[in-house]
Amino acid sequence: MSTVRTAMVIGGGIAGPVTATALLKAGIDARLYEAYPGPSYNIGSGLALAPNGVAALDIIEAGEAVREIARPISKMGLSVGGKDIFMPGLSGLEPLQLVDRGELHRALHDRAVAAGVPIEYNKRLIDVVEDESGITARFADGSTATADALIGADGIRSTVRGLIDPDAPGPEYLNMLGFGAMIDYDGDIEPESMTFAFGKKAYYLYGATGEGQVMWGANLPHKEYLSLTAARAIPASHWLSILRETYAEDTPGGEFARRTTEEQLEVVGALHIMPSVPHWFRGRMALVGDAVHAPSNSSGQGASLAIESAIQVARCLRDLPTPEEAFATYERLRRGRVEAVAARAAKANHSKTLGPVGRKMMQLLAPVFVRMMDTEKTMGPEQRYRIDWDAPVYKELAKTA
Template sequence: MNVSVIGGGIAGAATAMALQRAGIEATVYEAYPKAADGVGSALTLSPNGRNALRQIGADDAVAAVGIEVPGMVMQNHKGRVVGRFDGLPDLPPSLLLRRDRLYRALMDEALSRGITAEFGKRLKSVENKADQAIAHFADGSSAAGDVLIGADGIRSAVRSALDPAAAAPRYTGLLGLGGWIRNPGLPVTGNCQHFAFGKRAFFGYFIDADEILWFSNVPAADPAEAKTAPPQHWLSVLRERHADDVPARDIIALLKPEDVGRPGILEDIPTVRTWHRGRVVLVGDAAHPTSPSSGQGASQAVESSLELARALRDAPDVATAFAQYEAARRERVERIIARAAKINNDKAAGPVARIMRDLLMPVMMKTAMSPEKMFGDVHRHRVEFAASSVPA
């Protein structure tokens, strides 16, 4: 079997490596002319994502470019701690990563293993034949394989080829701003990420001796403004939205317009109706796009890459493999997408809901919102890649 993987991001590189471990040859085709250096802000790779990477021998390469952050601290707008989550026992700590460094680490690891990647290959159309799938690219070239995997993100061209009526990404009501700046002397946060429910926006930060990671999720009725307004506008928005937020305003006071890039639009798709048809299948955000609030986008992409490779390795035919893969993944990822949607609503809470949250959260943290109850089912999940995917 040989496989064409459309998309050279997190899901694409991880899928190619998982397929190689399964004895399946794969070639990655990336639309952009080079790797995504300098693109994106930050993300978290959770313990379940790290365990998945370990099964294909890629965790060390990723850990080398990340920061281990086993804990998180929740604060209100006054800076008061209202909750704390520590890492779960017997699990690796989460990794805080610059998004482009994660891309680079995974792609470099794939290339070092002899996996072929071709850049500047923007997908134009797909032929889904009985015995092969053919990708046609905008530059006039084509690639045929026994299987074609769409790992091309939330606006997947492969998904549109599978199902022209597929649901479009859903705007969550939040815009995301963030980045890294030099630390001029603010106190470090240790090994915890901090998340603050501000009066008018949600703020997150991590501070070490050298740098500050910051991000803000700003409620906005119309996401179109994100594509047109200049950085100075967004710096003014940040100052206004976080004027009363003790954890945020000192960091925002350090920002210059060039530190504030164009906002990202937080989106998801609750259910992708069609994951596969014929010899074409989706993986990662192409199949199950969750908003960044889940903290699980990268981890779920890696998990799905393992389940797909395992099914293709063990099933008697492609149709059975795709069905096994979807059965193993759909319920879990859609539950995570729904949980992230609830978090987005909490980030944009009104004044009454905010007061109730601040009052109840310390109590809930000891009962219904304990770390085990909040994260155990997600972080403890493990894809048994070495075991057969065929039901007993």
């Protein structure tokens, strides 16, 4: 029987509200602490939730709210030299859900509040003190809080990760900046599709959202690292000028860039991945989401994996006697899965910054690659994964032994 009765969750993005809501469902009194003054709604452009991620949200009764604000994506394609090649989908699964990141944050925040999760803002974690009776968090405003366990869902620049292991690796910059926009577009785009396009100078993606609109995202090669704050400090007009020049010769990327206005442009800033983190937990602290695994956006699984981990850490704390045993089991259940996805995405990531010769080879080989691709073998294990919330954790452990 678990000795964990209370838990602190640090971070109010995607993984944090899901973790806190799942902990309450597991019978653990959870409280969420967010560093910013309020909910983080204005934090980026769109993302796709895979069927496994939406299924995990169903466990905390958040799946329907997300489906209501999302657009289904039933077809995935590649575009090389302006030619679209659509890949076969997986049978028997609901489509991917294309959702605005800010709206997703709002939906998960609202679900946590409705479930009874207390949320405190302006609480920037700076240190912890741990002993046999529990763990105490100290915040920048001088306040403290104590619980039986602490979960770090504080993103790719995680403070909790550094408290667990001061030598832990930090995020790796991909030499690309992210941008996105929702624009009016009356061109010929395959309905319910998401297309990954290899332009002449840079990679981009786009999806039809219905009602004459397209959501598109650009991965702009950029050697200089710029944080979100630094990138947003530069006028949107500057970035639009660069985007229009970069994608000028691409179809339909050039038209997307020309139609995007300064008001529509979402500046995401530096794109990162998290290298393998040696220590997912220490004592009464553990990590979930981007704080411990942030694959490239090429994976299409970043948010979904974060949601899965949030559910699983709550399940382990429910079923195991101590935080240490729960967190060790959680890592055992999750590490192999998330690192396999990251490895797959890393291969795709190299193709985003191809030179002229590489792009020509991609144009020649992409049709062959798509025809030979075994979608079930490549994507099936990722998207068909389901968490059995009601099953004791030891039953799932037996499958991994």
